[in-house]
Structure formats: structure tokens, C-alpha cells
Amino acid sequence: xxxxxxxxxxxxxxxxxxxxxxxxxxxxxxxxxxxxxxxxxxxxxxxxxxxxxxxxxxxxxxxxxx
Numbered sequence: 001x002x003x004x005x006x007x008x009x010x011x012x013x014x015x016x017x018x019x020x021x022x023x024x025x026x027x028x029x030x031x032x033x034x035x036x037x038x039x040x041x042x043x044x045x046x047x048x049x050x051x052x053x054x055x056x057x058x059x060x061x062x063x064x065x066x
């Protein structure tokens with residue numbers, strides 16, 4: 001770790017602050033994206049693999065062994 005003098009540390013801190021603010025403003029100014037839910041929610045069937053249930057658990061559940 002580099003050791004700074006008082007003013008050197010202050011300048012380093014200000015540089016870090018400006019880098020963070022640049023990142024924040026870049027994300028803030030991006031085009032907004034809104035994800036739409038499917039229109040057929042009532043009839044939508046989810047697969048077990050989509051719910052991230054391991055195959056071994058899914059097979060036991062379907063066989064009646066919980």
C-alpha cells in the first residue's frame with residue numbers, strides 16, 4: 001500500500017470520488033429498460049428446470065417420494 005502525504009492523500013481521495021461519480025452518472029444516464037411480464041400468466045406453465053430444482057429432486061417428487 002502506498003503512503004501519501006496529507007495533500008497527496010486528499011488528492012487521491014478526490015480522484016477516487018470523481019471516478020465513482022463518473023461511474024454513477026454513466027449508469028444513471030443509460031436508457032431505461034423495462035421488462036414486460038407475459039400476457040398469459042394464468043395459463044403459463046413453469047418447468048421444474050426453470051425453477052432451478054435439481055433433476056434428482058424433481059424425479060423423487062414425481063415418484064411420490066418427498
